[in-house]
Amino acid sequence: MRDLPQQSDPNLIAGAEGYEDAGVYKLSNDIALVQTLDFFTPIVDDAYTFGKIAVTNALSDVYAMGGRPLTAMNIVCFPATKMDLSILNRVLAGGLDKLQEAEVTLVGGHSVEDPELKYGLSVTGLIHPDKVVFNRGCVPGDRLILTKPLGTGIISTAIKAGMAGEKAIARAVYSMTALNKKAAELMLEVGVHACTDVTGFGLLGHACEMIEGTEAAIIIDSSAVPYIPEAREMADMGLVPGGTTRNRCFREVMVDMEPGLHIFVSDILFDPQTSGGLLISLPAEKAGELLDRLHQEGIVDAAIIGRVEAGPAGRIRVH
Amino acid sequence: MIEIDVRGLSCPIPVVRTKQAMDQNPKEDISVLLDFEVAVENVTRLAQSRGYKVVRTDTDDGYELSLRL
Structure with a gap:
């Protein structure tokens, strides 16, 4: 276009x-x-x-x-x-x-x-x-909440390969068929600065869209990011979608990965999602409330995965 | 040494074919011919997760991975 x-x-x-x-x-x-x-x-x-x-x-x-x-x-x-x-x-x-x-x-x-x-x-x-909740609008000091686990791209690839276990398929299907309706209603009630849904560009691709061309920076705590556990074993077996590499090549100029992180961190953070969760940026003092309410509504994988800082402009740091 | 050629096949088929070759020939070394980098990475990871030593050679029209037990 x-x-x-x-x-x-x-x-x-x-x-x-x-x-x-x-x-x-x-x-x-x-x-x-x-x-x-x-x-x-x-x-x-x-x-x-x-x-x-x-x-x-x-x-x-x-x-x-x-x-x-x-x-x-x-x-x-x-x-x-x-x-x-x-x-x-x-x-x-x-x-x-x-x-x-x-x-x-x-x-x-x-x-x-x-x-x-x-x-x-x-x-x-x-x-x-x-x-209207735009995907631009992150404010330094905000916390980032992700409402669904990552890994549906890896598991979809494993399904195509005939190598996905029943448990892995069930977890991915549960996640991909869970409406973002309730999460969005709660987000509107609590009040947020920005939101997008995580789909084909992966978590980091969509996080980049939230801050590209702005003064803000995003810090991602990789240990806090929810993912479908079976995805790790499948990625280690080489069942990584082609889209992961495209996502990484497209956005790696904006992303600083802390040295020494396992390769799976990059696999999962760039994993292309189908029907992924909401990525929400909201004031730190409201983050606990929204997280509690998401959990009470059964959105149990929701987690605070990072924060927004005043700079360096348009950079994402993963630790 | 078993040889398989997965050139022209898109992911995840190179991984699937390599795994089949491993399952059918558990005591043999395997040579895999590939033609794109992502498949090379994925087959390398499969082989390493199963305890193979991986030697990569860049050829005129792609890559050869030698998977050694």
């Missing part, structure tokens, strides 16, 4: 120019639209579970902006000549069940014939124009 001319519109609150998770368009002084779209190929073998993951992932961008998703439309690519239609029905059933859990209404969709199954959604939500 960067080669296209930029449009300007006085009502556009968040558009394609930044790294925001969703577009936000002001309709009136009280209401703005939040719009997002995401679709991808299956990352688990079970069709129904894939549908649930795709919906959880698509809704997440609205939650990360502080919005309330209202309606969704299915996007389907399907190889009708070589795959049984019942598989698609299971995908869509999983998606609809997750939409109902989120209290989002499915209003339609579109399908095309394609050599490979793909599923996702376009989601529309609402937000108050003055209450």
